Amino acid sequence: MTTTPHAHDLGMPGTPIDARIQQAIADSVDSQGEKQTALKAKDMKTDQEVRWCPGCGDYVILNAVQSFLPSLGIAREDMVIVSGIGCSSRFPYYMNTYGMHSIHGRAPAIATGLAASRPDLSVWVVTGDGDALSIGGNHLIHALRRNVNMTILLFNNRIYGLTKGQYSPTSEVGKVTKSTPMGSLDHPFNPVSLAIGADATFVGRAMDSDRKGLTEVLRQAAEHQGTALVEIYQNCNIFNDGAFDLLKDPATGTQWTIPLVHGEPLVFGPDGASCVVRGDFGGLRIAETNQVDASEIVVHDATREDPSYAFALSRLSSQDLRYTPMGVFRSVRKPAYDRMMLDQLEEARTQGAGDLDALLAGNDTWTVSA
């Protein structure tokens, strides 16, 4: 079996799949016609009424994804979106692809089985901060370390929306919610730090309302081989409205956002007044651009094998979102799990496909004659 490399890796179209499945796909093409890859945003929509609250950030993300996906040149039939439970997890119903709206926190596990057994597919996971980081935390970190070929979109609104407003694992300390009338005691996760700590090969962050920035991170994530995690800051206008205003507000956004551009110096703020330089013990710190030598300013390199740099970058932001890096933190190449699994199958078959009769007989048989 040989594989056909694909220009950008969203799944591995053309990878060998089992004969029966291949036949079903061929039969469907015979009766339905060739799969279409020249698609528009409207081709990605379903007939289902979108049922998020008016003004929810999820609408913006849905529109951005529907506009972006056709540019990948992959047929809708070859895409699968798997989600867990929560507001964001309704996503698959609105995408004209294959989809599964599964159970709370388990989407990465379900998608792992699908992606590992069907490396030809483009597999996406849509999840939220509660789904991915609380009930599904274990599945998330293991998916990331395994590097199964899939793209995880983590909608982080820093609140539980579908259960009507309890604090989430990304809510800030002291958050007053229905379940924490005197303020939350939990220290929040930084999803990017968590992912890098789990040795994720691709980690990015984007803002729901920033169509251009979001699309760029999505494109790089889609092209990545292995598990890509994209944290998307998403406004819940009902239970946590304005959670990201510090970064969205033109008056403050520039000051507190650190745009990550591979190969560019990390200079930000009004008139580029701030920058990132190396700090003590391998960490990074913020400095005034005019107070440091240009050579001290860190030039962003998302491809560094050692995750320490990307991790240090993720630690620049505080829980109130000051100094938040946006863009691609880390993008390194490592073999994808599904690819390696396929390689093992092929290696096992170098001696020929399995012989069931020989397997059933085993090494030691005896014969009773009539």
Next chain:
Amino acid sequence: MTALEPSTTPGSSAPGGLVKSVVELDRVVIRLAGDSGDGMQLTGNRFTSETASFGNDLSTLPNFPAEIRAPTGTLPGVSSFQLHFADHDIMTPGDAPDVLVAMNPAALKANLADLPGGGLVIVDSDEFTPRNLAKVGYATNPLEDGSLEAWQVVSVGLTSMTLEALKDSGLGKKEAERSKNMFTLGLLSWMYHRPTEGTVRFLERQFRRKPEIAAANIAAFRAGYNYGDTTEAFAVSYEVKPAPMAPGRYRNISGNQALALGLVAAGQRSGLPVFLGAYPITPASDILHELSRHKAFGVRTFQAEDEIAGIGAALGASFGGALGVTTTSGPGVSLKSEALGLAVMTELPLVVVDVQRGGPSTGLPTKTEQSDLLQAMFGRNGEAPLPVIAPRSPGDCFDAALEAARIALKYRTPVMLLSDGYLANGAEPWPVPVADELPDLHVEFATEPNGAAADGTPEFLPYLRDPETLARPWAVPGTSGMQHRIGGLEKADKSGNISYDPANHDLMTRLRQAKVDGIAADIPATDVDDPTGSARVAVIGWGSTYGPIGAACRQIRNSGREVAQIHLRHVNPMPADLGEVLGRYDRVVCPEMNMGQLALLLRAKYLVDVQSHTQVRGLPFRAAELAAVVQDVIDSVDPTTQTPTATTPNSGGTQ
């Protein structure tokens, strides 16, 4: 269960002029017991293989602690292996051993009570040191204080003789000592006339990278054999003739092995790739190990981060067109129940193997029990019916796995396959099936629209059911024009869209139930073993109790009484005629290794006054005990006052 009268025949003349006699037996039960580190399981398995290739019928019962290496020489560290072999068809590993091999004082103490008076005890006298005796609370040495007078004791220096045999092997004392299990196996092989070539080949294969270890083990094995042949300590050897078996090719197989092979075969016979998602758990892990070796068959195995991910990944693979499988034991099923509900809702094929062990909670990880039946039936939120299938013997795990896959694929449903620790580790001779003669499990994927939208455009309705099976179409991602979304929210009939409509939920709940219930039309009628056709008492069981119940029924019939045996493979749904069959008997007895779970189901479903007989000792039933229980019931049915027509079948349960 009585041995034939020993017929002594003139034996061989050993070197040195020692004349040994040969006694012919119809059956023997041997128990090998030692420390967890003594290699008793390996020794037992080798003795089993020798016995299988000799042609005896056999049944085994491994029994080992959950600790990998409990402190040496202590009672909790004792591991044992019981083998029953015979010149006729047998059904159980034997109620009690005839021969006990005890490698140390702990093994003797832990097992002696099971050995009937007069039984043969072979002990390694080298291990009966003051320190080892003290460890298990022997104040005096039982080999010397007369406390073993009721048994025939042969005290042999197994360790010292092994060391002597290996003194030129170049191995250190500790390493050489480890071959004492092979010395013991050699001795037993001589005693019971077992063929030895297989063990020599096995040792060469097992230690091919360490030829000096292979050589030492083979030397110890041969020394043990020759010791038996020459020593005066054993004047008699025993012969158990091969059992008459149906002509054909046989192999020895354990339940877990058979189950794994059944899953590989299911993949081959359906033409679908097998995907196993599993998390290691005793006593199911060997299925994961076995399947991991069969990648040449396109089997993908995924060791997940937890039980939930194991089933989740399997279900994801099923969505993609694989035969998804997850294997576990009871505690794992608890964790999988949420995803099982999703599988019920999404109506995808999935085989869930539960190798039951003692519970609740962590319970008895290495011991057997049948206490997950109600969990399999009902252990999910909501109305979430699924088929339940149970194998009856180690070899039957193969057929049961194929049947579980058949139902899962044909009806697009998760199926629970309930094996248990006894079946998993027990072994028996198995007629090797011919691949081409196995059931055809081929199912069709949906490849074109099956409906039309209001404007007439063709569309795919993922919940438009097959009118006969009520299964929904299976369209896999990649299939052109068939994009659809499924999930855990209630589905609208036919379209599969989210629906909160009350009437629709009522309909869908009933459809899911009807689909599972309808499988009853696709399974064989109740198999009743009632040789005379006039028994008034029936014994009903499921799963691994088949052997002990069958053996008990034979004993009862040998005593001149009549009894019917009914054993369920399909526990849900049950055979369509089961209620009618049970109604034919005056009394129905249901032995189970739980607190009466099948009995509860039978009483609820058929209003039959089932008499439940239960035991949860972590060990299989003893046939003789079961026979006594059933005989009491038979004797209580007075033939002079009662006839089947005089008693209404449901009299007990309906009043």
